[in-house]
Amino acid sequence: MATTTDKKRSARERILETAERLFYAEGIRAVGVDRIIAEAGVAKMTLYNHFPSKDDLILAALQHREATFMDRFTAWMEEAKTGRATRLDAFFSALKRWFESPEFRGCAFINASVELADPAHPGAQFSTAHKVRFRELLKEILQETAGSTGAKQSDAIALLVEGAIVSAVMEQSARPADVAKEAAVRLVKGMKK
Amino acid sequence: MATTTDKKRSARERILETAERLFYAEGIRAVGVDRIIAEAGVAKMTLYNHFPSKDDLILAALQHREATFMDRFTAWMEEAKTGRATRLDAFFSALKRWFESPEFRGCAFINASVELADPAHPGAQFSTAHKVRFRELLKEILQETAGSTGAKQSDAIALLVEGAIVSAVMEQSARPADVAKEAAVRLVKGMKK
DNA sequence: ACAAAAACAGACAGGTCTGTATATTTCAGG
C-alpha cells in the first residue's frame, strides 16, 4: 500500500545495516562503498540515490546506530534488573555485557570522531550530540538511584564509563566495567575507608 | 665521528617528526607518504630506506611520540609543582595544559588503536603497552601522594583520565580535566558529604 | 682527495577510492 515501506525498505535498510556493521567493525575510512554494496547486495546507483555521498551515508549510519544501540542497551538493562539490583547496577551489567560481546570494538561515536578528525564533520557533530544524550541518560539513572547526590556525580561517572569503554578496547578485556562500577559506587555512596 | 649522528640525523628525524605531527593532527590513514615526504623535505626513497613500509613508519612514529610526549608532560608537571602542590596536583595541571594546547586532538595511542582497528598491528600493540606504562606512572604518583590507599585507586583514576582525554576531544573543552581531578581527589581522600 | 654511503628528483606500476554515466530489468498502482 504505502509506497515507501514493504519491500522497498529492504534496499535502504540493508545499506544502513551493512554500513553500520562494517564501519563499526573495520573503521569508516577502511570500508569503501564497493564493499558495502557488495555485502548489502545492492547496486552502486541505489546507494548513491539514497545517500548523495559517503559522508551522508556515514551520518545516516551513525544515526541508525544510535537507535539500534540504545534499544539493545536498554533491553540489556531490563534483563539485568532482577532481585535487589538498582538501575545503576543494571547499567553496569549492561555495560559489561556489551564489553563481552564478540563484536565489541568500543564506542562507535568516539571511533567516528577519531577517524573523521574534523570536528565540523556532520558525523563528528552528531557524535558529540550523542554523548550529551548519553550523559543525560546516565544522570537520570543516578538521580533515580542516589538522588541529587548521585546526579551531582554524573559528570565524573560519565568519565569513568568513557574511560572504561576505551580501556576495554585497548586491553581487550571487560574488567574495566568492574573497576568503573566500583569507583562509581564509591563516588555516590562515599568511601568507607 | 659517530656515523649515525651529526647532520645525518636530519633526514630520519625530520621524517619521524613530520609523520608524528601529521598522523596525530589528521589521522594515520588520512595522511599518505607523499604528504610526509613533501613536508619533511626528503625523497621518497629516503623514507623507504629508513622505514620499509608505512606500517613500520607508523610504529616508529608512535615510539617517537611516546618519548617526546612523556618528556613534555613531565616538564609540564615540573613547572606545575609550585608551593604546596602535590605531584597529583601537578599531574592534573599538566593534563589540563595539554587539553588546552591548540594542537590537542586526544591520545595518539587511543587514536592509533581506533584507526588501525586490528589489535595485532604492531602500532596497536605498542599503544596497549604504552597504556600499561602510563598506568604505572600514575600509580607511582598516587603512591607518593596518598600512599597505598592512593595506589589502590590507580586503576579507577586511570579510567577517569582516559575518559577525560576522550571527552575533552569530543566536547572541545578542557573542563573534563577539572571533573576528573575532583573525582580523583574524592576517591583518594574519601568523600566529605 | 677519494671512495662509499646516503639523499636526492621524478617517473611509474598496480591497486583502491569516490562518484558518474548508461542502458537494462523489475515491479507496483491506476
Add this chain to the structure above:
DNA sequence: CCTGAAATATACAGACCTGTCTGTTTTTGT
C-alpha cells in the same frame, strides 16, 4: 495492461594510495 519509479549491472573517469626503479648529486669517513 501500461506507465513510471526504483533497482539492477557494468563500465569508466579522475584522483589518490603504497611501494619500486633509475640515475644523479650530495655528504661523509678515512
